[in-house]
Amino acid sequence: MSAVEDLAVLDQPPAPTGPTGWTAARETARRAGRPASAPPCVPLTEALGRTLAEPLTALTDLPAFDTSAMDGWAVAGPGPWRVSGRLLAGRPADGPLADGAAVEIATGAQLPPGATAVLRREHGEPDGSLLRERVPGALTTGQDVRPRGQECRRGEELLPAGTTIGPAVLGLAAAGGHDRLAVHRRPVVDLLVLGDELLGSGLPRPGLVRDALGPLLPPWLRAAGAETGEPRAVRDDFGLLRDALRHSTADVVVTTGGTAAGPVDFLHRALAEVGARLLVDGVAVRPGHPMLLAELPGGRHLVGLPGNPLAAVAGAVTLALPLLHALAGRGPGGPVRAVAVDALPGHPVDTRLLPVRRTARGVVQLPYDGPAMLRGVALADALAVVPPGGAAAGAVVELLEAP
Numbered sequence: 001m002s003a004v005e006d007l008a009v010l011d012q013p014p015a016p017t018g019p020t021g022w023t024a025a026r027e028t029a030r031r032a033g034r035p036a037s038a039p040p041c042v043p044l045t046e047a048l049g050r051t052l053a054e055p056l057t058a059l060t061d062l063p064a065f066d067t068s069a070m071d072g073w074a075v076a077g078p079g080p081w082r083v084s085g086r087l088l089a090g091r092p093a094d095g096p097l098a099d100g101a102a103v104e105i106a107t108g109a110q111l112p113p114g115a116t117a118v119l120r121r122e123h124g125e126p127d128g129s130l131l132r133e134r135v136p137g138a139l140t141t142g143q144d145v146r147p148r149g150q151e152c153r154r155g156e157e158l159l160p161a162g163t164t165i166g167p168a169v170l171g172l173a174a175a176g177g178h179d180r181l182a183v184h185r186r187p188v189v190d191l192l193v194l195g196d197e198l199l200g201s202g203l204p205r206p207g208l209v210r211d212a213l214g215p216l217l218p219p220w221l222r223a224a225g226a227e228t229g230e231p232r233a234v235r236d237d238f239g240l241l242r243d244a245l246r247h248s249t250a251d252v253v254v255t256t257g258g259t260a261a262g263p264v265d266f267l268h269r270a271l272a273e274v275g276a277r278l279l280v281d282g283v284a285v286r287p288g289h290p291m292l293l294a295e296l297p298g299g300r301h302l303v304g305l306p307g308n309p310l311a312a313v314a315g316a317v318t319l320a321l322p323l324l325h326a327l328a329g330r331g332p333g334g335p336v337r338a339v340a341v342d343a344l345p346g347h348p349v350d351t352r353l354l355p356v357r358r359t360a361r362g363v364v365q366l367p368y369d370g371p372a373m374l375r376g377v378a379l380a381d382a383l384a385v386v387p388p389g390g391a392a393a394g395a396v397v398e399l400l401e402a403p
């Protein structure tokens with residue numbers, strides 16, 4: 001081994017020897033993800049759900065020209081005014097308006113030079129070719145005019161890099177003159193669902209249960225910025241799992257099940273066999289404590305979610321979403337907090353994640369929150385982070401996104 005390689009090995013944090021604290025585990029996952037360099041520039045139609053790789057700047061003043069905010073008349077100076085002509089939206093204004101003149105104007109039309117205000121249709125009284133105000137003297141200079149640059153000036157930063165591109169961002173980008181946006185690449189996720197007992201359809205039968213995570217995880221991971229296809233069912237076979245890990249080229253492999261120490265829980269062995277390095281091996285959190293995070297050769301990652309469905313949800317919010325957000329270039333965002341209406345029960349030494357519902361007075365616990373249950377979380381607005389020992393009534397707790 002060369003000296004450089006030697007140093008690189010010494011630089012790496014040692015493999016965890018026990019459960020990682022919940023906050024540290026989430027932070028480790030976030031730090032593990034770095035967005036790829038050279039972000040692509042994509043058309044607006046392909047940018048939804050991605051993250052701005054560069055600040056969004058205005059390519060134009062907004063509005064780009066003085067605009068009428070109302071249907072009525074553009075007027076110059078105090079009334080009464082002599083009316084001639086009509087200005088519609090979509091056509092450039094022609095000649096300037098002389099003092100004492102008015103022109104009929106539509107909302108959104110460019111104001112002619114010399115116009116001092118817009119008189120709304122309902123506030124004006126046409127009298128032959130003259131126009132008067134219904135309430136004389138009520139019109140003020142600049143009224144119902146959207147002056148050029150009111151919202152922004154050309155070159156002004158509208159949104160910072162790291163902003164998630166939602167419909168409003170697309171609209172703003174278009175308004176600001178953009179056809180394409182520099183965005184972070186979506187991290188590609190392979191989802192492997194482990195377990196011989198899992199059914200893809202139909203009713204549970206003796207010993208067999210429906211796969212609940214195959215339907216639950218992909219849309220949630222996509223909403224977190226990932227690109228992922230159909231989950232792949234992998235039977236409880238060491239060789240199959242090892243080969244699935246070995247052959248995946250995804251940025252992140254997410255597995256469900258097989259994290260514990262049962263006779264067919266092969267995940268740890270398969271990770272060792274493919275040369276993975278564990279970054280988190282168990283987390284002091286309930287449910288979900290066997291969750292893990294590993295670095296695969298080539299700097300890719302694997303998140304091992306426990307098989308119990310609510311434990312898998314806890315693993316996703318703790319490890320998978322922070323990792324994917326970081327890879328997708330999303331900032332961590334500020335914590336969301338709420339008051340606990342009643343006391344929230346905790347684990348004596350571990351953090352607990354509880355499905356809760358928002359009410360006007362704060363959040364309340366939902367029933368059916370066992371590790372194997374989804375009934376509570378399906379009704380939940382969020383997962384409350386309950387510190388060891390529990391949270392008293394009136395305490396402020398952090399909230400995490402529920403699927």
Ligand SMILES: Nc1nc2c(c(=O)[nH]1)N[C@H]1C(S)=C(S)[C@@H](COP(=O)(O)OP(=O)(O)OC[C@H]3O[C@@H](n4cnc5c(N)ncnc54)[C@H](O)[C@@H]3O)O[C@H]1N2
Pocket residue numbers: 193194195197198209210211212213214256257258259260261262265288289290305306307308309311371
């Ligand atoms: N001796 C110990 N046993 C277990 C421990 C422990 O600490 N010591 N921890 C328990 C906890 S907590 C959890 S969580 C599970 C984690 O187990 P695995 O990740 O190995 O998951 P499996 O054994 O494969 O499955 C557990 C459970 O979940 C059901 N399952 C799995 N996948 C799905 C799916 N896609 N949809 C619905 N249900 C699923 C599976 O049938 C099992 O019932 O280990 C405990 N054991």
Ligand code: MOO
Pocket residue numbers: 285286287288289290306308311371372
């Ligand atoms: O992770 Mo387990 O209960 O905590 O389901």
